[in-house]
Amino acid sequence: MSTLNLTLLTDLYELTMMQGYFKTKNREVVVFDAFYRNNPCNGGYAICAGLEQVIDYIENLHFDEDDISYLRGLGIFDDDFLEYLSNFHFSGDIYAIPEGTVIFPREPLIKVVAPIMEAQLVETAILNILNHQSLIATKAARVCYAAQGDGVMEFGLRRAQGPDSGTYGARAAVIGGCCGTSNVLCGQLFDVPVKGTHAHSWIMSFPDEYTAFKNYATLYPSACILLVDTYDTLKSGIPNAIRVFTEMREAGIPLTFYGIRMDSGDLAYLSKKARKMLDDAGFPDAVISASNDLDEYLIESLKNQGATITSWGVGTHLITSKDCPAFGGVYKLAAIQNEQGEFIPKIKLSENTEKVTNPGNKTVYRIYEEDSHKIKADLICLADETFDTNKDLRIFDPHEPWKKTLLKAGTYSMRELLVKIFDQGTCVYHSPKVMEIQKYCDKEKETLWNETKRFVNPHKVYVDLSDKLYDMKRQILNEMGQE
Incomplete structure (x- = not known):
């Protein structure tokens, strides 16, 4: 997986358009935005993920001899274009919102500023990577929120749609x-x-449950979580686990990390019974772990029922985001640079209002309430706009512009979300390690109001347009007779 050449991980029409640009001498620098329109799972937010793999893809983007030979064999590409591809490298700029950041619909997650042939080629792979990882990161954030601080382990590999989906x-x-x-x-x-x-097979491979538990505890005394539902959770599994824990303690073996796991049955009822049995036996710190087709809704329900589970294993519903299997990210042309170096805004129109794009070379600012440090709104604006938090700021809903909020000077702060990743084809950004990204993501989630994190009818964070961008969009729509 790590050495596979992903250059041809693209839709054919990206290449046919590239040849069209090549033949028409179209070498203009353009701006493309990757964004999404609706939060997954009808939620109030999403989590951005996949940037490190996008960087790897861009850095290794090249057409080798086998690629050129295959494309030639399709019979639709001319030799001069194939010669161009044989020397291809990405030379543009890329801006992105860092991984682990809380994100909202319609704001650019990745902005590509490059010659149009280059910007067109990278569309499919960027969306493939960004859509998948952002979807799963968002689902995981929801599951972990339901767990209320308990540990959540991902273990859905066997149910994932292939090795890449399982691993990434x-x-x-x-x-x-x-x-x-x-x-x-x-x-x-x-x-x-x-x-x-x-697994249950470990238990079944021994003459009896106690012997299976005893052997496992001997092998892994400092990580001894015993699966107790192979035969009978309350009458057999838990009593045998308690017997093994007692023998370990009597032998002077430190019980550093130990407990039980249940994979079936009424988890709320069984966990409460298990907790009492373990406590009565003198093991109040024993972990009670549960699995069995869990998702955020079931975990929340179990919590509300008083389940005493302290660790959760979540597989199928997490790794596939079963109730919402697609993220829905898109990649749209936003501007074309003219001979004077100015970016001329472009807009996509549609009979569906939500599909009308925001034009121009843009960036995104996040606005926080100064006292709570919670997110007030996001503001999409033109890339050259600046703001002074020592002055009042008026923001408004671009879809219902009569809904306005005045932020008084000193009551809010702002942070630009897009950072530069590639400068003229060279990566200028260092991706943090995954566990560092997780810590950053934890802090990001703390900036959300609980009303935005709830699962049913969450509060939607406003994503507003600056006055300048809003006026530009209206002017273009007026000129096109669409307003």
């Missing part, structure tokens, strides 16, 4: 908040914690 999805899940993954390859590639216990 696990990476994104850790960014979103998971304490580790069962995926050993992910652990090796990205230096994230790998965790796991044993």
Whole structure:
């Protein structure tokens, strides 16, 4: 996976358009924005992820002899264009919102400023990477929020849609908040914690449950989580686990990390019974871990029922984002540079209002309430705009512009979200390690109001347009007779 040449990870029409630009001598520098229109799972936010893999893709972008030979064999590309591709390298600029950042619809997550042929080629791969990892990171953030501080382990590899989805999805899940993954390859590639216990087959392979537990505890005394639901959770599994824990304590073996895992049954009822049995036996610090097709809604329900589970293993519903399997990111032309170096705004119109794009070379500012440090709104503006937080700022809903808010000087702060990643084809950004991104993401999630994080009818954070960008968009629409 790490050495695969991804240059042809693109839709054919990107290449046919490239040849069209090549033949028409179209070498203009353009601006493309990658953004999404709706939050996954009908939520109030999303988490940006996948930038490190986008960087790897751009840095290794080249057409080797096999690529050129394959394209020639399609019979639709001319020799002069194929010669151009054989010497291709990305020479443009890329700006992006760092991984782990809380994001909202319609704001540029990645901005590509490059000759149009180059900007067109990278569209598909950027969306493929960004859409998948942002989706899984968002799902993980929701699951971890439901767990209310308990550890959540990602272990959906066997249910993922292939090795890439399982491995990069696990990476994104850790960014979103998971304490580790069962995926050993992910652990090796990205230096994230790998965790796991044993399967029912381990229990079944021994003459009896106690012997299976005893052997496992002998092998892994400092990480002894015993699966107790192979035969009968309350009558067999937990009593045998308690017997093993008692023998360990009597033998002087430190019980540093130990407990039980349940993978079936009424988890709320069983966990409460298990907690009492463990406490009565003198093991109040024993972990109670649970799995079995969990998602954020079931975890929230179990919490509300008083379940005593302290650790959660989440697989299928997390790694596939089962209830919302696609992120919906798009990549749209926003501006074309003229001979004087000015960016001429471009807009895509549609009968669907949500598909009308925001024109121009843009950036994004996040506005925070000074007293709470919570997000007040995001502001999309033109790239050359600046703001003074020592002055009042009026913001408004671009879809319902009569809804206005006046932010008084000194009551708010602002942060530009887009940072430069590539400068004239050279990467100028260092990607943090995944666990560092997770810490950053944890801080980002703290800037959200709880009303935005709830699962049902969450409060939507406003993504506003600056006066200058709003007026430009209206003028273009007026000129095109669409308003």
